[in-house]
Amino acid sequence: MRTLTSVTFGASLLAASIWSVGLAGQANMVQTHIGHVMESFNGTPMNMGLLPTAMAEARTAAQHAGLAAKSTTLAMMQTHAGHVINAIDPTIVAQGPGLGYGLKKAATGVATHADLAGKAPEASAGVKTHSMHVNTAATNVAAMADEVVAIAQRIRASTSMEEAAKLAAEMQMKAEQLTAGVDADKNGAISWNKPEGGLAQSQQHMELMKMAAGS
Numbered sequence: 558m559r560t561l562t563s564v565t566f567g568a569s570l571l572a573a574s575i576w577s578v579g580l581a582g583q584a585n586m587v588q589t590h591i592g593h594v595m596e597s598f599n600g601t602p603m604n605m606g607l608l609p610t611a612m613a614e615a616r617t618a619a620q621h622a623g624l625a626a627k628s629t630t631l632a633m634m635q636t637h638a639g640h641v642i643n644a645i646d647p648t649i650v651a652q653g654p655g656l657g658y659g660l661k662k663a664a665t666g667v668a669t670h671a672d673l674a675g676k677a678p679e680a681s682a683g684v685k686t687h688s689m690h691v692n693t694a695a696t697n698v699a700a701m702a703d704e705v706v707a708i709a710q711r712i713r714a715s716t717s718m719e720e721a722a723k724l725a726a727e728m729q730m731k732a733e734q735l736t737a738g739v740d741a742d743k744n745g746a747i748s749w750n751k752p753e754g755g756l757a758q759s760q761q762h763m764e765l766m767k768m769a770a771g772s
Contacts, residue, residue: 587684587770590674594667594691594763601663602656607670608763610656611663611698612756615735617644617655618705622732625725631718634725638709641732645702660735661702667759668695674766683769690762694754698735701755705731 594608601610618641625637643653645660668691674680675688708728715721738747738755749758 586677587674587680590670590677591763591767591770593670594674595767598666598670601658607663607666608756608760610658611660611667611695612736612760614644614655614658614660614663615698615732615756618660618702618735619729619732621654622705622709622725622729625712626722626729628725631715631721634718634721635713635715638712638725638728641709641728642706645706649706661699661706664695664698664702664756664759667763668692668699671695671759671763671766674770681769684766687762687766687769690749690754691759691766693751694738694749694759694762695756697751697754698756698759700752701731701735701739705735 593606595606597604598607598610601607605613621637621640621644625634625641628634628637639650640653640655642650644655646662647653647655647657647659671688671691675685675692677684680688705728708724708731712721712724712728715724734755736756738753738758740747741753747753747755747758749762
């Protein structure tokens, strides 16, 4: 009788242990995906987090968009336009000052892993809410990045200094919005929502997600 009782008790402990490990594993998925966004992701330069990678590429794109706007020759504008593209999407322009990963790919990764964190079984209500905010803002950044690339391509194809200069000014403005976002509705604030959210809003809501996850 004692043996049967011991076996039953031992089985109960084992089941409880497996259940606890299972819950811990599920809870860790939230932390894992937050870590991919904020801290480290395999395949990025120096295995940086996806968001720091996106931020770095955005800074390079904005820097060279500014240089294009200040250029005094069409050739210089076109060179810097190519550098902007390289920082955003190196599959289009492979050589340049970017990290070789690309803002668009990094921002898309941010959106994906924020979404996965929110869909993890143990995600709290706060994690779910802010994961949606980050996903929306980062997806918006990827769409904005396409607009910047399109302008840069027009500069590279232009034969008019006057036309290219106007495009370069527009490219500079939009490249800066990749990080800062844009006050599209002119209400004095920039939200995480489309079409306003930039990388700054993605970062803000990732920090809020981390707090909601208890990290």
